[in-house]
Amino acid sequence: MSKVYKGIISVADKFIPQALRPLWEHPAGPKTIFFWAPAFKWGLVIAGLGDVTRPPETLSIPQCFSLAITGVIWSRYSLVIKPKNYSLFTVNLFVASINIYQLGRAYLYQQSLNR
Template sequence: MAPTSNILRAARPLFRQGAAGPSPFFNSQAQQMFRNQFRQQGKRWQSTASGEQQQSASWFKKAWESEVGIKTVHFWAPVMKWALVLAGISDLARPAEKLSFAQNFSLMCTGLIWTRWCFVITPKNMLLAAVNFFLALVGIAQITRITMHNMSKKDGDEAVVEAKAKA
């Protein structure tokens, strides 16, 4: 098989202007009309959105070059940690007897400890603080559900014991 450079070298004349003869689509008059359509008296055509594009480019540049920007672990770790928060929120639909107290307690403690730590470290990472805060909230909500379920279960057991004692 021939190297790629030889194939491209052989194809170069096909890509040169006029190699295949004059184009029926673009004669000199059509080319001039095309140029005049997009140029106005020698000035290039410019949209009104160029200022907005320039501002968005500067926003992206700031986000890219920031200490906690898009190209750092300080950005991607919190983004991936949102999966834990979403999993905890989806567990709100599960029955309380199927939830693990130890797991939800560890999520709550992790969220509380790391939320505090995000304000102490340098650079301050607000995205990480936010995800840990919500992780703590989800853990607190689940622990509350588990505790309330266990308390109602104990009350029900006591009522059964009292009913058996009376009978």
């Protein structure tokens, strides 16, 4: 860890209430990348939700497919690693779900063009 990050954690450590200590000290808690990577990945979910209002002809099928597959793979991985990372599982489940939905929209649009 960098000196800056260690300094921030040591200062924050003094303000964490006893009730939140188990979360704070968890191997996948806020002191680790295992917490922050899934936290920032929620940006993909928010972007996907924003795309729900986009016309289906503007959706990128390769992008939605790769995000859906990535979400499925990382959902599985998050339950296999030690410690299990349920926040990583949850965010990837949402990434997969929203992109599978988008793929469905794109597929139905393509089908409507073929009629």
